[in-house]
Amino acid sequence: MALSREQIAMRVAQEFKDGSYVNLGIGIPTLAANYVSDDISVMLQSENGLLGMGRYPDEDEVDADMINAGKETVTASIGASIFSSAESFAMIRGGHVDFTVLGAFEVDQQGNIASWMIPGKLVKGMGGAMDLVAGAKNIIVTMTHADKHGNSKLLEQCKLPLTGVNCITHIITDLALLEIKDSAFYLRERAPGVTVDEIREKTAGKLVVEGDIPEMRF
């Protein structure tokens, strides 16, 4: 059965290592923070200038000067640092952030990603997404495997304008976890109860299936 948003986020959180600096995009990526194992610690980077993003504030802690990159009120965890946008993107661009997790419209087998612009629709802007995909060491894309019409989002070549090139290494969809290398999607894990055939059917790009593909474990 296809994973829920929460399950995708749970599987994302399993990727983090103890001591990782992580930037989470809006949506499912943000949920991943809720599922980090108690055995490890990660520090969340928010690209508006906060390393060590904490929980949401209590009502009496709400402070207009303390927000995250999604413009939500937030708190700083103990040991956090706060800095300018230039410093924040120096960290990101310079490869100091270990994991970036973000959504996408399309990903292709070259590791290209399209996530910000649909021609003919109003363009709101790329925000920090282009910097994040150009800079982070490991980039995990979370998205549904296919759109609501059943069209695959894992393509031979992205059709939409790109956010970045040759940068995505891992994709976690509602159906599978895949790694991108050697110009192909390598199937690594299946969502529980989802068959390799279903994944193959919904993957337009080149899919490599090596041996038995285990189910995800939560």
Added chain:
Amino acid sequence: MALSREQIAMRVAQEFKDGSYVNLGIGIPTLAANYVSDDISVMLQSENGLLGMGRYPDEDEVDADMINAGKETVTASIGASIFSSAESFAMIRGGHVDFTVLGAFEVDQQGNIASWMIPGKLVKGMGGAMDLVAGAKNIIVTMTHADKHGNSKLLEQCKLPLTGVNCITHIITDLALLEIKDSAFYLRERAPGVTVDEIREKTAGKLVVEGDIPEMRF
């Protein structure tokens, strides 16, 4: 009579305007800080990361972590700021420092300056001089008009390797104050008792003398 080092420094200090940010090189330029008029205030920038350099410390104020660009122990004045070398040179390179005063071996009528390297002699390095001459709004060179053999240091074209090009606007020597423009040295003031003829004789580059040249006033 030729100016003393102190008199050159006094004349330099007259150039500063109230509210000027000033970087003073080692030697005569540093002396200029002693002669700033009581009517005005200037703030001294030291390129190792200090804006608002104060007086030398008393014995009990000496602090190894508080030095100037000449590596001398120093204090910070009230309202000073301290920052990194990158920030310091962002200020300098970005044109935020109003006056830079520095010594030179040679200056030419194009506003080129040679101040850091004599071929065949050991080269110690340019330190921050190249950044300063590339960045400051007004650059004043202080030096003797001629070397000890009587050779002019105000040339048609510098012979030594350059520190910067087309950057010097004013020179204050022991004999005169000159402005550089339109590829010539414009004589603006004479040291008291020094004749225009003597200045002409000791200026190898193109000298322009317009009207009566006043004596400097102290």
Added chain:
Amino acid sequence: MAGFNKVVSSYEQAMAGLENDMTVIAGGFGLCGIPEGLIGQIKKMGVSGLTVVSNNCGVDGFGLGILLEDKQIKKMVASYVGENALFEKQLLNGELEVELTPQGTLAEKMRAGGAGIPAFFTATGYGTPVGEGKEVREFNGRPYIMEESITGDFAIVKAWKADRYGNCIYRHTAQNFNPMAATAGKITVVEVEEIVEPGEIPPSQIHTPGIYVDRVIKGTFEKRIERKVTRSA
């Protein structure tokens, strides 16, 4: 130190010299850390044809969004403009031009502008619409694009505290783009919550040294919150 007293007492003085068709660089991220009163003064002055450089363009009726109401902005350089219906309308009408710039590139363009660096190379945007028409060069086998720096006729900045010499500190994440904006204006105006005595902010804790600042004004701030989220929610 009369020559270093940068405090002005009216918004008219704070924004004196701003003219039609100028470029204004504004600090702030969303509605966080924005110079509310200086923006209000620009609206009041009625100057038009402005190029505004800022991460966002406020929201309808608040922040930089109010400059859209009388069509004062000709061109917006920003990374994200999705919070503003009037912006969308003017953009679709062709009344407004927008230059979408990746957030980190925008921050670095401002910093470079203030630091005397006319251009730099970044991997951000290579192979995307942002990279189109820009010079590409490889370093260590990876392609980068050349981005040019930004300076403004004015920079408008929101700080927490400043002294009369213009030394500023920012509060929490209201820092964001403000320090870079402060360096990149021919005239930099800082609106603050509090003016303190020189020396009150320890020298090593000053975020923006006064050398970058031309005018300081004490403002009052509404500090509207864009997305209030609490733990209970």
Added chain:
Amino acid sequence: MAGFNKVVSSYEQAMAGLENDMTVIAGGFGLCGIPEGLIGQIKKMGVSGLTVVSNNCGVDGFGLGILLEDKQIKKMVASYVGENALFEKQLLNGELEVELTPQGTLAEKMRAGGAGIPAFFTATGYGTPVGEGKEVREFNGRPYIMEESITGDFAIVKAWKADRYGNCIYRHTAQNFNPMAATAGKITVVEVEEIVEPGEIPPSQIHTPGIYVDRVIKGTFEKRIERKVTRSA
């Protein structure tokens, strides 16, 4: 937060992994703000063929100067090296290579290295020996040269205080090149006077966020003064 505890208890651990022919970026200006113990450990390890990037090379017998004694430095990238007789001797003998770099360009090369910017343009050095062989380009009618960024296998940094997550503050002008050096090492080691609890340094006052720092060690410092000048003198 075990994974973020960067404190090590010995200099051996602090510099573990340093090998011959590596590049080491060092903070400090003259003898001010230098990681004395880390330099001592490099001497003790006896690694050689090092490229050292630092504004200066210490003095005879102190600071980076002690790495000259056993000829551990192959190449020095610095803006000023005039305080050191042994340096001069090895330079004249051809035992040591030096790449003189303008001070501001050096600071920016380190910053750019840490910030993922492979190259930038600056007017500094145009038309001088520093500009020879470098690409020249005009922006707004003024010529600039292209300078490439610097990164190191190791960065050695001296801070005043750090917490175990690696968040650092610097004291007075001992800041100098340290913050940029901290960003530019594949492995960044910070030697501090005091290790404080996380949260003791207010978040907005942290000079170097811990994300740049791999190891923290508490050192003891002689803090030699190069030119003691007092008011009475």
